[in-house]
Amino acid sequence: MSRKYTAVLTRDGKWFVAHCVELGVVSQGKTIESARANLKEAVELYIESFGEDDLPDSSAEVILCPLEVAVGA
Template sequence: MRFTAVITKEGKWYIAHCVELGVVSQGRTIEEAQANLKEAVELYIESFGREDLPESSCEVILYPFEVAI
């Protein structure tokens, strides 16, 4: 199955978030955060089963923007 991940950096940690499932993990490097998120998603699927998984057919668009304050 294919999912979408968003990774942000907070302090010394990279936080990885699976958009479709709401699963979150972290790591000290991007690669570690990716590996930890993959493991967390696999455990999520094992725990809740494949029947309740959302369709991963959405398109995710990320873009930077500025707001005047």
């Protein structure tokens, strides 16, 4: 059985940071491909460690949008 989750990748200096939105799992890599592969491994380990019973619904719609916040006084 497999599940699909959402991966958001951002660049942080020389690294790419990969975040699984639904599970809150984060990993990184020096390339997009390695960050994605590392995140996949991290998600698999997360599921293996915590079990499948309480996983969030992977078919839930994820909406990404910009968010502007006030900074400073």
